[in-house]
Amino acid sequence: MSKFRKKKKGMPAVNTASLPDIVFMLLFFFMVTTTMRETELQIENPRLPNATEVKKLEHKSLVSTIYVGKSKDPKYGASYNRIQLNDKIATADDVPAFIINERSKVSEAEVPFMTTSIKADKESNVGTIIDIRLKLRDVNALKISYSASKGASN
Numbered sequence: 001m002s003k004f005r006k007k008k009k010g011m012p013a014v015n016t017a018s019l020p021d022i023v024f025m026l027l028f029f030f031m032v033t034t035t036m037r038e039t040e041l042q043i044e045n046p047r048l049p050n051a052t053e054v055k056k057l058e059h060k061s062l063v064s065t066i067y068v069g070k071s072k073d074p075k076y077g078a079s080y081n082r083i084q085l086n087d088k089i090a091t092a093d094d095v096p097a098f099i100i101n102e103r104s105k106v107s108e109a110e111v112p113f114m115t116t117s118i119k120a121d122k123e124s125n126v127g128t129i130i131d132i133r134l135k136l137r138d139v140n141a142l143k144i145s146y147s148a149s150k151g152a153s154n
Contacts, residue, residue, distance in 0.1 A: 039065075039084075039086055039087050040087055041067065041072070041084065042067075042071060042072060042073065042082075042084050042087065042088065042089050043067050043068075043069040043070060043071050043072060043082055043084050043089075043121075044069055044070045044071075044072055044121070046067060046068070046069045046119050046120060046121040046122075046124075046147075047121055047122050047123075048119065048120075048121075048122070048147055048148050048149045049120075049122050049148050049149070050148060050149055050150070050151040050152060051148035051149070051150065051151075052150075052151075052152065054148060054149075054150045057115060057117065057145060059113060059115075061106075062106065062110055062113050062114045062115060063114075063115050063116075063117050063145070064098070064099065064102040064114065064115070064116050064117070065116075065117045065118075065119060066083060066084070066085060066095065066098075066116060066117070066118050066119070066132060067083070067084040067119050067120075068080075068081070068082070068083055068084075068118065068119070068120035068121060068124045068128055068129060068132070069082060069084075069119075069120065069121035069123075069124060070082065070121065070123070071089060073089070076089055080121055080123040080124045080125065081124060081125045081127075081128040083095070083128065083132065085098040086098070092128070092131035092132055092134075092135050093135070095132055095135040095136060095139075096135050096136075096138055096139045099116065099136065099139045099141045100139060102114070113143075114141070114143065115143045115144070115145050116136055116141050116143065116144050116145070117144075117145045117146075117147055118132060118144060118145070118146050118147065119147040120146070120147075
């Protein structure tokens with residue numbers, strides 16, 4: 001037997017020194033690009049009317065959305081005239097308090113730039129939308145956007 005043995009050459013170990021950097025870079029990427037849902041729809045997903053001229057809203061943080069459509073919960077009935085403000089079903093009389101609450105969340109300088117977006121189902125009653133508009137007029141929320149999907153109107 002020889003006095004010195006030859007060491008077997010094997011695969012070197014994988015260098016994991018940069019692994020934490022990669023993990024934190026991925027974590028940071030997903031934290032920046034992920035958006036959180038603000039409200040959970042209590043009404044059925046509105047089938048928006050079609051429009052030929054559609055413009056995107058720019059400052060989404062200054063937009064307050066009012067949903068109008070058929071409620072998912074059967075206790076509110078099968079009517080398409082349910083109004084959702086934030087996470088609850090409401091009436092047109094609750095709209096001014098909703099707008100005042102939304103105004104309190106932004107700075108005084110941004111209040112004139114606030115927009116109220118109405119997402120109403122195709123089958124919604126126009127009277128309900130008019131009631132909402134009258135209540136918005138009472139609190140001087142005159143910038144209104146009606147949500148629609150792009151396409152030829154029927």
